[in-house]
Amino acid sequence: MKLDHTATGVYAIAATPFHPDGRLDTVSVDRLTDFYLGCGVSGLTILGIMGEAPKLDPQESLAITRQVVKRAGVPVIVGVSAPGFAAMRSLARGAMDIGAQGVMIAPPPSLRTDDQIIGYYAQAVEAIGEDIPFVIQDYPLTLTVVMTPGVIQKIVNNHPSCVMLKHEDWPGLEKISRLRAAQKASEMRDISILCGNGGLFLDFEMERGADGAMTGYAFPDMLVDVVNFQQAGNREAAHDLFDAHLPLVRYEQQQGVGLAIRKYVLKKRGAIASDSQRKPAGSISERAKAEIDYLLSRVARYDKRAAFRT
Amino acid sequence: MKLDHTATGVYAIAATPFHPDGRLDTVSVDRLTDFYLGCGVSGLTILGIMGEAPKLDPQESLAITRQVVKRAGVPVIVGVSAPGFAAMRSLARGAMDIGAQGVMIAPPPSLRTDDQIIGYYAQAVEAIGEDIPFVIQDYPLTLTVVMTPGVIQKIVNNHPSCVMLKHEDWPGLEKISRLRAAQKASEMRDISILCGNGGLFLDFEMERGADGAMTGYAFPDMLVDVVNFQQAGNREAAHDLFDAHLPLVRYEQQQGVGLAIRKYVLKKRGAIASDSQRKPAGSISERAKAEIDYLLSRVARYDKRAAFRT
């Protein structure tokens, strides 16, 4: 089975668990996979930016892929962004051989013009092969590459193997509307659109036509519920639940320390044994941890999943 | 009276009202000033980035300053950032002559190193004169200039006329803690710290030691209440009110369209006659307006000030 444009629901951006000394924590890899499955996710995306992928060596990347694919039972997408196409091809084909369902490719920060972006994806597809389904990662805030709807449209139409957009432009609501309008007008092939940015705009992204979320907020179960509520037409329930979590979603959305916050909560939820990052690592103060605990206690008034014994 | 380090409360970043054809709407300048005063602000900051200052000519800048100062009865800070020190001096001295209480200076985006930033403020102070109190605008997301607490400390200690920090680093909570610790350790003169970023982290910024907010969220009255609650030690009330507004605060915090959202709400609240911006202008779709209306209706369940007749 391969990823296709009908993908929907929540694909959790999986964290990569490390021991405090920087070694991969393979026991926690399983535990975290089980946690995500228990949250009701439709798939997993591993080796993304928040999965600390650039800090892994090629063997580790394949080892994690093998372990997650084996256990997950849901589609696994593998981040294969790399400075050279040789490494990208090697990881992409290796991951698919192991059972991954697709790969995700982010544009390198040096790209500026429409032509450069379109050309880059053409080269990437040539490198990994036209038989591997891929996801465009559209994340200007971190990558500094800005893709118009027209550019996305061209990449999709040029490459049948492009089946999904990880949408995390900011602001990005109009972009979803324009892409869906292009599909409706048969100017673009149908694709799946899953939204990132920590879920910060997921409430309205679903209403604009997104198929779900692909992000790593430490409560993937909340994201699943919001997606389900919206898909069932239960707008108020979606916003009520989303708004209850928003103070924490917002707090997690801090560049540079966001991953430390996320891992802190994942550890509290029992999903990983240690909140360590491999170096270079962000970290948070005791004060920040107390703020997170306070936010969790407030979320817990509405959503018991955020309640922890103290 | 001049601005000093004891400033506290909310200084609203004032929008600049325009007619649909791009002319200044001087009637709305008064109306908006009255609106801010009615919200209980402690001061006003005019001619900032969100005040479309770079689109005004020098005469208009002084005319607006004159009109606002005359009507406000609260301290007025004037944004004087400019590519050249001649224009900065001219506007700064002109504004102070008219009755402004201080000026705000943002670093130009070309600055990179600590020394460049410190040197720039030294030159700026030399240009405007040491007798004019000034505010450092620390806004990396838009300006791309990153100031460490140590750099801010040096600028403050180098220049007695530096009395306030407009804090809008992101993430920035630790920065407030570190600056206040530096003050406590007598490594830095006391300054006022007012927070920006649309208020997105105001709930915790107050707890870290901020003196208030300097931002343009369309409900300055909410900001005033949150600041008051926190200063009175009423933490729960502060967070409850803040969280009720957060979905809208977050929605307004969209680069490029944020001002259009803000002016749309200010117009709904009767504070300005038109939500037009001078060109080049951002704009929002009908769909976005419906989303804002929906968010307002949800905020109104908790805060009646967000209720509008439809």
Next chain:
Amino acid sequence: MKLDHTATGVYAIAATPFHPDGRLDTVSVDRLTDFYLGCGVSGLTILGIMGEAPKLDPQESLAITRQVVKRAGVPVIVGVSAPGFAAMRSLARGAMDIGAQGVMIAPPPSLRTDDQIIGYYAQAVEAIGEDIPFVIQDYPLTLTVVMTPGVIQKIVNNHPSCVMLKHEDWPGLEKISRLRAAQKASEMRDISILCGNGGLFLDFEMERGADGAMTGYAFPDMLVDVVNFQQAGNREAAHDLFDAHLPLVRYEQQQGVGLAIRKYVLKKRGAIASDSQRKPAGSISERAKAEIDYLLSRVARYDKRAAFRT
């Protein structure tokens, strides 16, 4: 008479002369204009980046324009780039009323996508009016905006008033070839292409199809000779002269201090009374001045115009 696509030769990017105290040096404005005319330039471009335009106030900008236009007797192009279209319109129309032949517009650094760039020029043309001939300034190194040949083609075809490209992409030789090929294939209206970047690639830019130079190297007379040699088919003479100057051209091409070097040489040549810049100003050390003097003495072995009494 208005600027059109047949423009050729050298348009000197004029420095703006200041007194050491920062006041405009109007006597030197005339002297410098005469100097450029004596060098054989075909036109002048005033109020560009290297003319310290952002440090001037609107009255000064018009005053300089009036003075130069009156004296020059050759076409004068006025830089009208501004953060707001109101200021751009005001300066553009004011300058044309006074006798300027065209204006130059640089894209603001915030633009990223092809559509944003094309849209910006459409708005700018609407602002200044379709009757004013304009020059696109394509200068990625400083402005961070990258325009493909296709984008330039669209702007040219969208706006009959677009008559010239100030080409200073780097690398940029292929871009000239592609634009000329587009013209030949009738995919783009004819435009004039004058090259910037201090002249660093002028030798080959002429061979790729440029019409001349628009830059501020302190020996505009050398640029004029190189353009003439190339237009007369005298390739060897062009390269010989160019190469003799290249060590100094290269030395002047240092971001941040380039203008200080240029003004130092212009003063030595008697073209301006003081090499002062208005603040914020770059400056060069005594050591650097000695290096420039040494470079001049070496150029002088080939080109007597670089010989100075010591």
Next chain:
Amino acid sequence: MKLDHTATGVYAIAATPFHPDGRLDTVSVDRLTDFYLGCGVSGLTILGIMGEAPKLDPQESLAITRQVVKRAGVPVIVGVSAPGFAAMRSLARGAMDIGAQGVMIAPPPSLRTDDQIIGYYAQAVEAIGEDIPFVIQDYPLTLTVVMTPGVIQKIVNNHPSCVMLKHEDWPGLEKISRLRAAQKASEMRDISILCGNGGLFLDFEMERGADGAMTGYAFPDMLVDVVNFQQAGNREAAHDLFDAHLPLVRYEQQQGVGLAIRKYVLKKRGAIASDSQRKPAGSISERAKAEIDYLLSRVARYDKRAAFRT
């Protein structure tokens, strides 16, 4: 033997030879090493940006290191810049075990403040170990990280294993002067300063106190001669030779296509079998090749090493 602060002369930034199909060309690795040695270089720097290091996998990096170290007989410095410290440590220690004399570390583009840069090098030294001599790569044009002399001074003083600066700030002459002054005033330990930027300012960099060059210009023999002339106090000879090459040095200094130009000339000189790059690759047109040939023919009038049979 390990690299120390007494290093002087030319360390060639070695290209990495590939077959047209992207495989490493190991035969050319030897041929190129011999070529550099024949040019009189004092050392070699491999796996730098221009060595296409990010496109190699870890095994290839070590294999190239092993091959070059074995053959070279001069000190070999290995570029070990990597997104994660685990990979940096692995390559650094592996390379030293094989016989490399030191490593080079570039700062990641995300760094902005002085503290961030100093902190990054502290973490890097902790990762690779204090026993491995390292070179700071100071290359703002490509890396966007700006280091003041004061920052370099702190890194040098914090880490005895910091023995060299690869200086390629632009402009950068004053920086060399200031660093040498700091040494003289005993504010900084002695370090070796070798200059990059394709050699574009090598003539004056030597006069400011540099110890030599570390760059990849396709005529390392010219760089060696210029360094030797300057060290022998033969200023005129240094400038005469340098200026003869400058038109080509300048031509090679084009971002994005510079490596293609360099490999084209290296192939012409018989140093590598193919000028192919691993993808993503820059390329040059037939027109550009003709321009290079023309420049070579002009250089050859002064320096016979640039003469080729046609």
